[in-house]
Amino acid sequence: MVDTVLFEFLHTEMVAELWAHDPGPGGQKMSLSVLEGMGFRVGQALGERLPREMLAFREELDVLKFLCKDLWVAVFQKQMDSLRTNHQGTYVLQDNSFPLLLPMASGLQYLEEAPKFLAFTCGLLRGALCTLGIESVVTASVAALPVCKFQVVIPKS
Amino acid sequence: MAVCIAVIAKENYPLYIRSTPTENKLKFHYMVHTSLDVVDEKISAMGKALVDQRELYLGLLYPTEDYKMFRKLHNSYTDVMCNPFYNPGDRIQSRAFDNMVTSMMIQVC
Numbered sequence: 624m625v626d627t628v629l630f631e632f633l634h635t636e637m638v639a640e641l642w643a644h645d646p647g648p649g650g651q652k653m654s655l656s657v658l659e660g661m662g663f664r665v666g667q668a669l670g671e672r673l674p675r676e677m678l679a680f681r682e683e684l685d686v687l688k689f690l691c692k693d694l695w696v697a698v699f700q701k702q703m704d705s706l707r708t709n710h711q712g713t714y715v716l717q718d719n720s721f722p723l724l725l726p727m728a729s730g731l732q733y734l735e736e737a738p739k740f741l742a743f744t745c746g747l748l749r750g751a752l753c754t755l756g757i758e759s760v761v762t763a764s765v766a767a768l769p770v771c772k773f774q775v776v777i778p779k780s
Numbered sequence: 781m782a783v784c785i786a787v788i789a790k791e792n793y794p795l796y797i798r799s800t801p802t803e804n805k806l807k808f809h810y811m812v813h814t815s816l817d818v819v820d821e822k823i824s825a826m827g828k829a830l831v832d833q834r835e836l837y838l839g840l841l842y843p844t845e846d847y848k849m850f851r852k853l854h855n856s857y858t859d860v861m862c863n864p865f866y867n868p869g870d871r872i873q874s875r876a877f878d879n880m881v882t883s884m885m886i887q888v889c
Contacts (some may be wrong), residue, residue, distance in 0.1 A: 668862045
């Protein structure tokens with residue numbers, strides 16, 4: 624599919640461009656925030672557009688399942704590989720072959736570079752959750768490419 | 781078929797509100813606030829019950845076939861959201877949205 628490649632290239636360019644501007648530690652934080660912010664805005668729009676036919680979000684878990692299935696399929700043409708929760712507002716979404724990391728390496732090479740390529744997607748998840756009425760904090764971690772985990776923490780209020 | 785259309789943000793302020801010029805605007809603004817209370821009531825009573833967007837709308841005011849109208853409104857709102865020049869939380873100033881609302885209001889008479 625042509626569209627997926629376009630997004631991947633665009634995403635790679637976004638990361639590269641932001642990093643080229645200010646590679647120092649202060650600039651890195653800024654770049655990560657900018658990427659997360661972009662993802663957030665896109666997630667907000669997707670959160671409005673995607674839940675077309677399926678309208679009944681009875682509880683938090685349904686929303687997370689929507690993220691793992693419909694959102695992931697719409698953006699990455701595959702479903703999330705696993706979803707785990709402690710039933711107290713923390714969810715861990717694991718993708719065993721994350722499309723944005725797949726072309727980079729398979730194993731431990733480029734491990735330090737990986738987080739930059741996850742910032743946008745963290746924002747994406749946070750934005751979609753926001754539109755669906757859930758405030759959250761989303762972080763990502765990589766143990767070995769291309770497996771990555773997204774941690775969604777929903778504070779209880 | 782509508783005399784007043786309003787889009788309210790999560791934080792309870794209006795992103796967009798318009799009524800037909802012949803009607804009393806203040807009366808409608810009050811009505812919009814009251815209907816927000818009804819929405820809150822419905823949502824808190826939801827619990828595990830199956831609710832979908834259409835039902836939520838129908839359950840509020842009159843059980844009519846206006847869910848088509850609601851759907852059109854929501855589709856237009858989604859388009860506004862997807863516009864990269866729109867920042868969520870701003871007043872809605874899209875002309876396309878205005879036109880859609882006008883077409884919905886004209887059908888009355």
